[in-house]
Amino acid sequence: MLNHELINRTLSTAMRTGGEFAEVFVEDKRSSSAVLDDGRVEELTSGRDRGAGIRVVVGDTTGFAHTADLSEAGLSAAAEAAAAAARGGGGGAKVVAVSPIDIERSAPVRIPPEDVAKATKVGLLTLANEAARAQGSAISQVSARYGDSRRRILVANSDGVLAEDDQVRTLFSVSCVASGDTGLQTGRESTGRTVGFELFDEADVEEMGRRSAERAITKLSAQPAPSGAVPVVVGPGGGGVLFHEACGHGLEADLVGKGASVFANRVGEQVASPLVTLIDDGTMAGEWGHFAVDDEGRPAGHNVLIQDGVLTDYMWDQLRARKEGRLSSGNGRRQSYQHLPMVRMTNTYITAGHDDPEAIIADTDSGVYVAQLGGGQVNTATGDFVFGMTEAYLIENGEITDPIREGNLIGNGPEVLTRIDRLGHDFAMGSPGTCGKDGQGVPVGDGTPTLRVTSLTVGGTAA
Amino acid sequence: MGEIPESRRLARRLVSRADVGEQVEVCAGSSVRTEIRVYDGEVESLTVAESRGVGVRVICDGREGLAHAGSWDPDVVDTLLVEARDNMSFAEPDDRVGLAEPDGVDAADIDPWDDRIEATSVDDKVAIAVALEAATRGADPRVRGVRTSMYADSRGESAIVSTAGIDGWDRGASASIGTQPLIDDLDGSTRTGYAGDAAAAPQLLDIEEVARLAVERGVRLLGAGPPTTGRPLVVLEPRFTATILGIVAGMLSGELVVKGRTPFGDRVGEAIATDAVTMFDDPTDPDSLSASAFDGEGLACRRVPLISEGVLQGFLHDARSARGLGVSSTGSALRSVRGTPSPGHRSLSVGPGEGDLDAFIASINDGLLVASLQGLHSGVNAVSGDFSVGVEGVVIRNGELAEPIREGTLAGAIPRMLQDVARVGADLERQPGGILVPALVLDGLTLGGGSGA
Structure with missing residues (x-):
């Protein structure tokens, strides 16, 4: 995400005024979501957040600055701001050299969400909606949400640590409103895992729709909880x-x-x-x-x-x-x-x-x-x-x-x-x-x- | 402000790229934030940072797509229109979807800005947080520590521009403090208190009062035990009135009416509350920290009557919910660059009644003065209005404050509760966020707890 030379220079800048510990955290996160409400696929949203947070520790004080500007100038300015916030006493120059650490990783994501057509994601919402509504006319409202994110991070610090991770998460939820003699009752079902679109190999969105509808319908006949x-x-x-x-x-x-x-x-x-x-x-x-x-x-x-x-x-x-x-x-x-x-x-x-x-x-x-x-x-x-x-x-x-x-x-x-x-x-x-x-x-x-x-x-x- | 802000130039530039027959709306904003946390007399963390964001909404034939980014870098921004268009193609059409059209209402002359936030040095801001911690520690000998004493401020500006002819820009700034003392209870366990304040400038923050209140709120619960189940009259200080009425106002969202998700949908013109209750949303009140010239779709913010002497006047609308009911937007769109607008309140106000908190307590034989409400986000069924929340408080017996209680629950239903408002106080108190409300007395709620049946 950033080359090692730039990381080393940024950390050195952060340590220049006497910091005891400095860290650069870089993040690039993409997310997408789709919402179905009231029988209609309402909105699809895509998001992108990218930037770096730099912290400098002096004694018990942490100085922190962040920037969306990942250029050398942007990182340097943030490093200086973090160092100033930590109020270093102005020690000597410190040279920082980072190297990657060994990390055990789980199996890679099988189906990256960005490789899946939006129409397929939207199709899941429709399936869940229809399954929920099929539970009976008592179901008056159904909303369903699909979301995925890919978060790549890089962390480097003045102890020489350099580590990267690539975190993919996928989420699906269904909420139902049932109406009856006792008024309006709600039911919800959700699943989310740190995996890609293979989530839906095991998560059955129609079953989720049915179960959230059943929850809401069951509550129609529920009595108020005792105290x-x-x-x-x-x-x-x-x-x-x-x-x-x-x-x-x-x-x-x-x-x-x-x-x-x-x-x-x-x-x-x-x-x-x-x-x-x-x-x-x-x-x-x-x-x-x-x-x-x-x-x-x-x-x-x-x-x-x-x-x-x-x-x-x-x-x-x-x-x-x-x-x-x-x-x-x-x-x-x-x-x-x-x-x-x-x-x-x-x-x-x-x-x-x-x-x-x-x-x-x-x-x-x-x-x-x-x-x-x-x-x-x-x-x-x-x-x-x-x-x-x-x-x-x-x-x-x-x-x-x-x-x-x-x-x-x-x-x-x-x-x-x-x-x-x-x-x-x-x-x-x-x-x-x-x-x-x-x-x-x-x-x-x-x-x-x-x-x-x-x-x-x-x-x-x-x- | 002679120069056009970068956010507005960016928004105009993106909107100018709209295709024929396509509606485009761009919301762009930036903010600068300072946050200082002090622990044990030392700065624990000091954050100084600038954030930027831009959100693009594209609408065509009733379909809507969105894309947003936390950056104004050209390589990121340039992809947003393409992404939003692509997203739009998968949405299903709805004739309620569309941009807000300028409605001729002039924006109030509001500029919630105080140069002192920028002009005050970081050292002086640190001194505020340090002084707050010291004042909290000094307020009572039973205070054994302060979890966090915090100062924060932010200055933000945002532009909203659309192909419908919307072109607005405004800015806002505020500073806040908060402190959370840890207090030794009689049995050696720990209780906490909390208080905070917000203002347009650091110099207007009341450090001593916040410290005193935070400690008082913790101290008065020392020795608290479980409550006895019953139906006491429930006394709310203005800060809890704000909490409860915020939930009520949330149920008056036009979007919920359109979707049949509020019990008040068909009750305009009816008495939904006792006649002592008058409530409106007024984002044009210049004394409110939540005051704003424009709403989230670029229409002028305006005063919106909600309940007058108990009678429901109407709902809070953005362009979409208004279209659904065949009415006009009330300029109540809330939004962030990350999402679609939705209607909501910014700065609630309540009409004054009679009497004050002390008089209420003195007049009650069996009551509860609420000291904290917990679990509000999970304990309220917003669709039906039924609620059950955790409560701590002080029992009122024969007109006087008696023993404190904790681990209690307070249950009822919002529609019924509004009909059971026993008293509305005369003194309106400005809450840190801007809400202007009095004390309330509520009847008909059930207090539950450990010693009940």
């Missing part, structure tokens, strides 16, 4: 987002370092039920949060955060790891070249247990079964969270019975970890997500087996 503390069984793949939000964020070294995490100073302690092993794994080929190289030039890692209930480690980026004299865990990520990297999750999941999922439900007298959680919010300092339930049912006498709607799960992440008393031998990854932190969004995956939380507060609308 109160009850046992909650979370289905496979349905609740990973809860552990991402309510536990994962608290294990990010930047928040830990500021004392803004409930997990600070607790490595080695029992923080969860002994059943729980929590892993963050950027190496999971094809998953939505996968990459070969993170946005700081480190290879993706397989990081065990909690082993059998004991806190083993946090997730690290370059900055925090340098301070601790250790290596980054490959969790330094950023939304784009216009953003500073920070500690971010990749694919975060709870490993499978030994219980029969059916037995977990059968052993629950009364409670709530959550098939799919929606978006949520967490206070990482306290672990308090709120999540919407997009598909949930009552459990009565050990059986899943009526669907419920408009409910939230409210609780505290660390408390939930200690209250997991059953873990199924099944496992599934959940829907592709975008994790937001300090205003930056990055793609993440999550997963769980079927599991039971002994008590969790459901906030519903039932009087």
